Amino acid sequence: MNLKYIGKDKEEKKVIDLGDNVKIGDNNFTIIGGPCSVESRSQIEKIASYLSEKNIKILRGGAFKPRTSPYSFQGLGFEGLKYLKECGEKYNMKIVSEILDPRDVEDAIDYVDIIQIGSRNMQNYTLLKEVGKVNKPVMLKRGMTATIEEWLMAAEYIALEGNDNIILCERGIRTFDNYTRNTLDLTVVPILKALTKLPIIIDPSHGTGVRRLVAPMSKASAAVEADGIMVEVHFSPEEALSDGHQSIDFRAFDELIEETNRVFDCISGIK
Template sequence: MIIVLKPEATEADANEILDKISSLGLKPLYMPGVERTVLGALGDERVLRQLHLDSYPMVDEVKPILSPYKLVARELQAHDSIISIGGVKVGGGNFTVIAGPCSVESKEQLFGIAEMLKAQHIPLLRGGAYKPRTSPYSFQGLGEEGLALLKSAKDVYGMPVVSEIIDPIDADLMSDYVDCYQIGARNMQNFRLLEAVGKQKKPVLLKRGMSATIEELLLAAEYIINAGNPNVILCERGIRTFETATRNTLDLNAVALLKQKTHLPVFVDPSHGTGVKSLINPLSRAAAAVGADGIIVETHLNPKEALSDGHQALTADDFSQLMADIKPFISAAGKQL
């Protein structure tokens, strides 16, 4: 339920209503705006109706939240959320590029890539230390050693780092090393994992599951915010369809719809979304045009020797070309790199 206060309402008025909401066992939300304050009440619909908040003199309007998700809904917060990853602002008018290797493989590999990206003014570095792999016989990542390498890369190159979490038990440990948790497609509905990062303070890049609906993605984000962490960035990374010419089908309909349904930033992963190196460039341009807040791209200085996903990794030259090509579309979208 959304409670819009009158312009002349004071903070004391708001607090009175918030106390009332709490007293009935409901979850109160306080959202002060420039012109007027909006409050929220979440919980059992039957109890919500007993509040009779429209009878308070300082209440202008009371509206139900119609969607099954609440905290992530634009109905609740009309303006874009801007989220800080280690000081780098994501969302709002910014278009942000996150890049790096699929897996952290060695200091040499990671630092080489970071140096290349730094030269291209890329603000954020990604790299996997815990790798969810389809086969138990594939490279599973360097684990904490990989996290430590990410942290030193950050220290050397000044780029905050993003890395994937695959087990709730790692949440505290990882917060010592990384600036942003990534939750991968296969774990989008690993609800204990969502709750674990929901109890952390650092932001979460939440990827859409490979056959998750848009509503299921928003509800997964709702799990994180409901557990206490409002810093969620959504990421479309391609869905699984009948088409086999591309690894996945990048769903840009979803990006446009998400931008209307939620105030959270929405990213696009054209590397997994296509799985074809030559398609990353055009789909990155399309992502900027459709209204995405950024892209996350896999890069490798020597893709043939990559321990995972080398076929879709951009080289230094590819990456430089991508940055040149995408800029006019970011400008056309009215955003800043």
């Protein structure tokens, strides 16, 4: 595997510095939280307020939503990005959100701190090249059927354009089993840490698609020394406009934070 950029100097691990002392990959365990979709100003405001109280520094939320069905909620677009930015400024939080179209990148960078490339766009090379030209960190999700090599080569497309501020995100892959939405592949953490200098975030919400499995897989992510997790949180998951079945409520998120940090502290103490 010819990794000219993301494999270079892999012993010196990449730290993504978002400013205001918010870093990913700095020997800490970053917890990113927020709803699958931004549904309204009041909805994202309520969630951001809660997350801020829990000292969560990075807010996730989908403004552009690539959905399997064209009849499903597609997101609020730039209106949703505006709501996210408002919350980020009010609660001093960094924003991560997905961009689907290369033509939207230039305008979107004013609203987000991390550009997310979703699973369906992992091999959208035009989009990868475009985000590689901007001075913003990029979270690259693994394609649902992608091999590790294909995933890393997609990251190389971004780095080749000059932007190596890349966060890899494992969000589960499609296998023969259909009990869970995807199969969360935690073996990628030690593999990627051996191959690249980039930080690795785990998405246990999409990785399982099952609400009760999010907390156990979050703890497992800390145990295998991932650099953090990205979890879907909603005050009323049953009423969420997208992926409510894999979102957890505030009470469950409280427990997840406490238990996952305990595992991380334990692993850190062993090292």
